[in-house]
Amino acid sequence: MYWLACDTAEDAAMVCRQVVNAMAEDAKAAFISDARGMREVLDALDPDLGPGEMALYEADRQAALHLAEDLSRIEASGRLVLAFLPAAVWEGGDIGQWCHEVRDRVRDTGAVLLVVSEGQSVWLVEQLRAHNQNLDGMAQLYRGQGGMRYLLHFWSNALGVVGTEDVELTHDAGGFALAGRPHSLGRTGGDELLCLAQRKVLEGAPAFSEHWQLFDSVSELGVRAGVAVSATVIFAMEGGQRLDILAQQLHTLRQLRGNALKLVVREMAPTLRYQDEQLLLACGASLIVPFGASLSRFLTQVDSIQGYAWRRRLPSDFEALLTRLRPLPVCGLVAPRVFAEAVQQMWQGRRNGEIVHQLLVLRPAPGLSPLQACSRSLFRRDGDIACIANGVLYLFLFACRAEGVEQALDYIFQLSWRELFIGQELLDDLGALEAPAFLDETVPESPSVESASMPLSQVRPALNPRRISLQQWEAA
Template structure:
């Protein structure tokens, strides 16, 4: 019997059906590779298996696999995103009948795609072939999880590994096997040499309270439309809505966020409701004007929001998104101290080029929210092109946001970008450097820890002074030829 093989999980939470489709969503490539290795290692020796995915991730998954563990036959298939989306058509080449197929897939493959149809056709193929397919996705995508959770007819089990509370947690949305069907369960995991293991007590999430069909909403979110059914109650003010929601158990509570609404007031309201009413309450924020930045969204989510509907979503799309979270239980841990949470998710009032010591101290303080899994920052090391010093490269920079700071240490530039996702790094650099940063720097390294900030060089309190912008000269190899006018002669068309 195939197993998920996380020590500490009961059989009802870890056994697979012999045939069907399961989805395990991991927020990082490292976690996906570790979980994949555990699944393969737990397969029976007499079994037949196949591993499909990106070559680099497959190699990372198989490194450290005990040769004495796992199936006697493991076929490897390299696949890019296009091949993954067309996997059903390639299943005959895999010789699927009787196999366990583990598919390592990037979450980004389904941005705007029809993952529901993909799951439906893949599960039908698995059942027809008497095979088991385990999809392990890598990369963060809350929207993908919500789509999969709402489409549970085509999945036998859905679970995710995510960073939270300073570690890794395992959230099982639902799981079915020969022992029956189990509902939501959240548990902390410990990382061991052999992989993940349960570190705490299994926590079944709270039950519904009988008002799960009730929708309490601010009137703005319906764009002037009346209450949509007898299950909807509409309120003109946030205080009236909050008072009614304070007596709910598992209802859907919908707040409007526009330019006139203070973010900290809404965040505190969400935190209070989540603290008083528990995890079954569904708290939705609809953005009525383009006001929320990434760090604002992370604050609302950390304070208890179940879903944020972005500005621009039509009324029908908004209602579809609300329908998709019915039965949802908030999976995160709520920090008890709201003010401390707010401080972690807000930048210090500092920006620009600073002394190494000030840089190290500020980054260490702002890094706390990143360490807890509440927000993502970027710590970069940029190496200037030959002939340029880091200060020269900084002579034409504009730092517009608090928390974006830089310093020079050992002839390289350390740059910290507050509340910046990895896909936004290049855009952030474009905004900071007035000249092409790709020409100013020949190397860019992303640091995942603060270990390098502990060196003696970061005790220097000297505030750097970049040279005047007019004095900056790019190295010859990077100079573009000067433009000069030249004379041309025009003649009539057809002239000889």
């Protein structure tokens, strides 16, 4: 009994198709899934590949929870049973007991069961790891660290046991494959205890031991780090310092010296934003210590990464990476076509798992048009853009985490956005931008501030001066 946990339904379906297509012609299989999963997998199978016989069983949540009882009824003997199910099936249940019962029945029937679950679920993975005695293998397929990753927790069969591995994958229409040759993470150069650092990061303190070497300039530090293998190299990030220069230096060191080198950036002034941190991490940084951390806290964090190797994928083209993690020089209210093209270009970094953006749909309150709601808005950052299409406001926030959306809306809208809009929707993909409305190249003109203060039906015409005459009355 094996388990492969996938973050997305799309990746899980591709794995299932790849497993079925790879089976021998004389093999027998059984496929268990709900109606949606059936369509996603079966409709895209190669008719010339796969097993000679495959039984299909449509299962809802309750049926999946009673799989142990049904295995003897579906003639599972000698088959590869492939179960493609949502992770939500096991929420609130005893997954350890479920695995124990199903594994015993799988062994009794002489079958092999591969469960492919879809949907991010930290709870599910942790429970499966805790009940590893009830599984013969467990792995995860996830998007992150700049690409597609396959995290193998353990896997055993008649040939032996494989321990923890984390490898990069590539994928095309045919499925997933290893992305080049895996890099060895066990390479060391005898300098594991060595700390090379800019003198500023120690706040005037002397070197703590003979393992510490301090340098007055970043260029001197870079030269020494260029011959290190697994030492800790610590850079200072100060206000006014060019981020792209530091990022390129990290990228060069990581590219030349490998994954064993530990690259640390200490923020000496509050200068790094979220997108800046993601750039440094993508360029090879092992750790970023934020401004405000005490010296003792900083040293503790440096100690915490000892013995670890950098495990992300390093993009070979630094300029392309810099482009993906930098916003386009556009902000504010734009034409729908400009909006769609700009968002599609800036979305590339999110597809690679390097940075997070937010795409929202905001529906204005009754009596207000989207243009009136925008009249009290102020866009301050490049990459934060909006457009009006299909009677709603589309808003793109560059380099914004989900938990920062409300704060970003507070900054953009000078009036309470909760009163301007009756609802907001976060979009996970760009499918909505393919609508015909986004071919419009008309740039909207924001209305006057006064007209946005009340619904259109209540806007009064401007008052014009009118001459009047006064009469003087004589006192009685």
